[in-house]
Amino acid sequence: xxxxxxxxxxxxxxxxxxxxxxxxxxxxxxxxxxxxxxxxxxxxxxxxxxxxxxxxxxxxxxxxxxxxxxxxxxxxxxxxxxxxxxxxxxxxxxxxxxxxxxxxxxxxxxxxxxxxxxxxxxxxxxxxxxxxxxxxxxxxxxxxxxxxxxxxxxxxxxxxxxxxxxxxxxxxxxxxxxxxxxxxxxxxxxxxxxxxxxxxxxxxxxxxxxxxxxxxxxxxxxxxxxxxxxxxxxxxxxxxxxxxxxxxxxxxxxxxxxxxxxxxxxxxxxxxxxxxxxxxxxxxxxxxxxxxxxxxxxxxxxxxxxxxxxxxxxxxxxxxxxxxxxxxxxxxxxxx
Amino acid sequence: xxxxxxxxxxxxxxxxxxxxxxxxxxxxxxxxxxxxxxxxxxxxxxxxxxxxxxxxxxxxxxxxxxxxxxxxxxxxxxxxxxxxxxxxxxxxxxxxxxxxxxxxxxxxxxxxxxxxxxxxxxxxxxxxxxxxxxxxxxxxxxxxxxxxxxxxxxxxxxxxxxxxxxxxxxxxxxxxxxxxxxxxxxxxxxxxxxxxxxxxxxxxxxxxxxxxxxxxxxxxxxxxxxxxxxxxxxxxxxxxxxxxxxxxxxxxxxxxxxxxxxxxxxxxxxxxxxxxxxxxxxxxxxxxxxxxxxxxxxxxxxxxxxxxxxxxx
Amino acid sequence: xxxxxxxxxxxxxxxxxxxxxxxxxxxxxxxxxxxxxxxxxxxxxxxxxxxxxxxxxxxxxxxxxxxxxxxxxxxxxxxxxxxxxxxxxxxxxxxxxxxxxxxxxxxxxxxxxxxxxxxxxxxxxxxxxxxxxxxxxxxxxxxxxxxxxxxxxxxxxxxxxxxxxxxxxxxxxxxxxxxxxxxxxxxxxxxxxxxxxxxxxxxxxxxxxxxxxxxxxxxxxxxxxxxxxxxxxxxxxxxxxxxxxxxxxxxxxxxxxx
Numbered sequence: 001x002x003x004x005x006x007x008x009x010x011x012x013x014x015x016x017x018x019x020x021x022x023x024x025x026x027x028x029x030x031x032x033x034x035x036x037x038x039x040x041x042x043x044x045x046x047x048x049x050x051x052x053x054x055x056x057x058x059x060x061x062x063x064x065x066x067x068x069x070x071x072x073x074x075x076x077x078x079x080x081x082x083x084x085x086x087x088x089x090x091x092x093x094x095x096x097x098x099x100x101x102x103x104x105x106x107x108x109x110x111x112x113x114x115x116x117x118x119x120x121x122x123x124x125x126x127x128x129x130x131x132x133x134x135x136x137x138x139x140x141x142x143x144x145x146x147x148x149x150x151x152x153x154x155x156x157x158x159x160x161x162x163x164x165x166x167x168x169x170x171x172x173x174x175x176x177x178x179x180x181x182x183x184x185x186x187x188x189x190x191x192x193x194x195x196x197x198x199x200x201x202x203x204x205x206x207x208x209x210x211x212x213x214x215x216x217x218x219x220x221x222x223x224x225x226x227x228x229x230x231x232x233x234x235x236x237x238x239x240x241x242x243x244x245x246x247x248x249x250x251x252x253x254x255x256x257x258x259x260x261x262x263x264x265x266x267x268x269x270x271x272x273x274x275x276x277x278x279x280x281x282x283x284x285x286x287x288x289x290x291x292x293x294x295x296x297x298x299x300x301x302x303x304x305x306x307x308x309x310x311x312x313x314x315x316x317x318x319x320x321x322x323x324x325x326x327x328x329x330x331x332x333x334x335x336x
Numbered sequence: 337x338x339x340x341x342x343x344x345x346x347x348x349x350x351x352x353x354x355x356x357x358x359x360x361x362x363x364x365x366x367x368x369x370x371x372x373x374x375x376x377x378x379x380x381x382x383x384x385x386x387x388x389x390x391x392x393x394x395x396x397x398x399x400x401x402x403x404x405x406x407x408x409x410x411x412x413x414x415x416x417x418x419x420x421x422x423x424x425x426x427x428x429x430x431x432x433x434x435x436x437x438x439x440x441x442x443x444x445x446x447x448x449x450x451x452x453x454x455x456x457x458x459x460x461x462x463x464x465x466x467x468x469x470x471x472x473x474x475x476x477x478x479x480x481x482x483x484x485x486x487x488x489x490x491x492x493x494x495x496x497x498x499x500x501x502x503x504x505x506x507x508x509x510x511x512x513x514x515x516x517x518x519x520x521x522x523x524x525x526x527x528x529x530x531x532x533x534x535x536x537x538x539x540x541x542x543x544x545x546x547x548x549x550x551x552x553x554x555x556x557x558x559x560x561x562x563x564x565x566x567x568x569x570x571x572x573x574x575x576x577x578x579x580x581x582x583x584x585x586x587x588x589x590x591x592x593x594x595x596x597x598x599x600x601x602x603x604x605x606x607x608x609x610x611x612x613x614x615x616x617x618x619x620x621x622x623x624x625x626x627x628x629x630x631x632x633x634x635x636x637x638x639x640x641x642x643x644x645x646x647x648x649x
Numbered sequence: 650x651x652x653x654x655x656x657x658x659x660x661x662x663x664x665x666x667x668x669x670x671x672x673x674x675x676x677x678x679x680x681x682x683x684x685x686x687x688x689x690x691x692x693x694x695x696x697x698x699x700x701x702x703x704x705x706x707x708x709x710x711x712x713x714x715x716x717x718x719x720x721x722x723x724x725x726x727x728x729x730x731x732x733x734x735x736x737x738x739x740x741x742x743x744x745x746x747x748x749x750x751x752x753x754x755x756x757x758x759x760x761x762x763x764x765x766x767x768x769x770x771x772x773x774x775x776x777x778x779x780x781x782x783x784x785x786x787x788x789x790x791x792x793x794x795x796x797x798x799x800x801x802x803x804x805x806x807x808x809x810x811x812x813x814x815x816x817x818x819x820x821x822x823x824x825x826x827x828x829x830x831x832x833x834x835x836x837x838x839x840x841x842x843x844x845x846x847x848x849x850x851x852x853x854x855x856x857x858x859x860x861x862x863x864x865x866x867x868x869x870x871x872x873x874x875x876x877x878x879x880x881x882x883x884x885x886x887x888x889x890x891x892x893x894x895x896x897x898x899x900x901x902x903x904x905x906x907x
Binding site: 537539548 | 733747
Binding site for chain 1: 377379390395396454468474480486513516
């Protein structure tokens with residue numbers, strides 16, 4: 001007879017040898033199992049929390065001594081002298097290069113990415129949507145080092161005439177002024193390479209949002225006699241706007257943190273080069289300066305300076321990603 | 337755009353078309369034409385954008401394949417390392433780099449998969465309230481961390497603080513930081529897709545919660561979880577930044593994760609990226625093609641498993 | 650086998666919200682008791698307290714007593730998991746485990762509780778499938794996935810799975826509402842056979858079904874929206890349907906509301 005105290009009919013089933021009945025514990029209530037397993041799951045979650053906290057703490061810990069020792073202002077100095085007794089280092093140059101390159105990337109990737117997303121969801125023939133989406137996603141599967149290699153050796157030489165044209169005809173405009181950099185190792189060029197790299201992010205997320213446009217909005221616009229483009233402008237794009245913004249922020253985060261393609265392609269500038277607003281100049285982003293000096297982290301002070309730069313990058317990407325998430329969460333609050 | 341909202345167009349139609357007159361007025365059809373022009377232009381632009389997006393893809397694949405394929409056809413590529421080969425000489429292979437990439441990938445997966453899957457289990461099956469929100473938030477932060485910062489962090493802990501050498505295991509640790517968030521999110525999705533009714537059916541049979549998760553929920557979500565793992569692995573195998581900080585290159589085969597030098601495909605490419613001597617250039621492109629092939633294989637395997645898994649249901 | 654259930658003054662809460670109030674009733678062994686009432690009146694909620702499934706939802710708790718013969722299901726020290734082995738449940742939508750074959754589905758309750766031994770499992774699977782009137786239809790394809798059956802067959806599979814662990818009581822939460830009329834009839838016939846072995850409680854929104862299948866019927870109702878559900882009347886099925894004592898019962902049965 002079964003009772004509710006933990007013994008059940010399953011206990012009276014024969015065990016593996018077919019003769020003796022099982023004792024109570026095989027069909028036990030699993031209390032221990034629940035405690036162990038639940039504990040392991042909780043432990044994994046706590047480990048993740050600990051890891052992220054550790055990252056912040058560690059980087060700060062290692063950066064602060066170098067920052068304290070810094071003779072120059074970290075936020076406004078253009079110098080980067082990290083050796084010796086009186087280091088002077090600041091992030092202005094890296095900030096400019098990073099922001100300029102990422103901005104170019106966004107300016108190119110967002111319109112093109114949104115257009116491609118519209119293509120896939122609204123304009124392409126049915127049989128083409130899936131393959132088209134897969135093809136664009138394939139751009140994301142190419143590793144950054146291959147982008148760097150291709151940019152340096154194949155696309156770069158082809159882009160140099162374009163840059164020459166820009167300096168010849170538009171060189172009066174500060175953004176396109178001629179600089180000492182002659183090859184394709186410029187901010188403008190890497191901005192375009194980054195645009196290609198982040199395009200799949202913009203497209204994939206925008207695609208998702210556009211596909212979720214409520215059919216009632218679409219039909220409402222069409223029923224008023226709107227052309228396809230007008231329907232998209234009045235129904236699809238407004239609905240998808242938070243998603244596109246969010247996608248752009250995430251893409252921006254990716255562009256900010258890209259390391260190896262930038263390191264390979266962009267010509268680093270030597271210390272003391274005069275300041276120019278030209279996009280046809282070289283430079284180093286946060287990521288590429290760290291990468292370029294990776295072999296020389298021999299003193300804690302030096303390492304600390306680079307870690308400080310890494311921290312700024314971390315904060316930048318964190319803010320950008322947080323904005324992306326807030327935008328998409330606020331939209332969810334309205335529609336759900 | 338002053339003329340083209342659908343509402344005003346309708347109003348104008350009503351105003352312009354008199355009863356009994358079959359033709360619309362010239363003013364109306366002129367405006368309609370400009371709307372049609374915009375519509376056609378939009379269509380053209382959108383198609384153009386798609387083709388423009390395809391250009392770099394085709395170009396990159398063409399560059400890599402056309403310059404790299406011939407070395408891959410040589411069996412020596414897959415069996416020899418670069419030991420003793422200088423930039424000037426032809427010959428040697430990439431087995432040291434392939435093996436290094438695979439080995440580091442395996443170690444990374446071995447560490448990150450259990451942590452990530454259990455974290456996802458926590459978030460979906462156990463987590464409630466503030467702690468679950470904190471864990472989810474932290475996973476989001478990890479998602480956004482640039483690979484160079486992950487490498488820097490591991491460097492700061494492993495080398496600067498603990499005083500160890502820069503070794504392949506440290507590289508794997510930084511790749512673990514990058515792989516965990518991807519696998520957590522994809523596993524979370526898969527677990528959420530398991531209908532609650534299955535959990536209820538299991539509880540109603542008197543099965544404890546942990547066994548329900550292990551024997552019912554996880555098996556049901558299994559193929560999706562594997563897909564997420566393979567896609568996450570494909571992503572980290574192409575990462576180079578942590579390798580620059582923590583993984584010095586060598587031309588020979590190395591299997592010691594703590595031995596100090598190990599070759600990987602990305603560092604093999606990076607090593608000779610500016611070489612002008614043809615044999616070295618050939619090898620760089622061939623290594624790039626090998627890396628792309630490896631990532632493609634993982635991606636395809638992941639999608640195949642996803643499709644097979646759903647067919648069975 | 651087949652125990653009697655005595656419920657005294659049971660209140661069911663989800664957090665601070667009282668879902669069901671003051672239920673006192675008896676379910677006779679080896680009989681079929683039906684719970685009827687309009688949507689949202691708490692009949693399913695109350696059903697779930699009989700095998701402590703309401704506790705799966707965070708905040709679910711009860712005040713009061715539920716006695717299975719002479720044991721209180723809610724006494725301290727009683728493990729809900731063990732309760733559920735004694736009081737089985739079949740759900741509204743058939744939910745066979747998708748990764749398991751028909752055989753493994755039926756055996757799931759036993760296998761997941763550590764029972765081994767092919768011969769013993771074979772016997773149980775056959776016995777349960779016969780008991781669920783499904784054996785002849787599936788005996789040649791026990792290895793096929795459980796999800797490949799029709800809706801009615803899947804539900805009988807779930808019944809077979811539930812009776813495989815030989816519970817004392819079988820709870821059924823609207824077992825036929827997702828099925829076509831022919832499968833419904835098959836399940837109703839099955840219920841009539843099963844009652845000779847188990848105590849059965851069935852929640853149904855279909856009054857005719859309650860009239861056909863049950864020996865006793867309990868009518869639940871809501872005082873007003875937002876108020877807890879209550880047990881209005883419980884009696885022999887014949888008397889409830891022909892001569893109810895409470896006006897609300899009569900109104901519901903004659904279709905004036907619900």
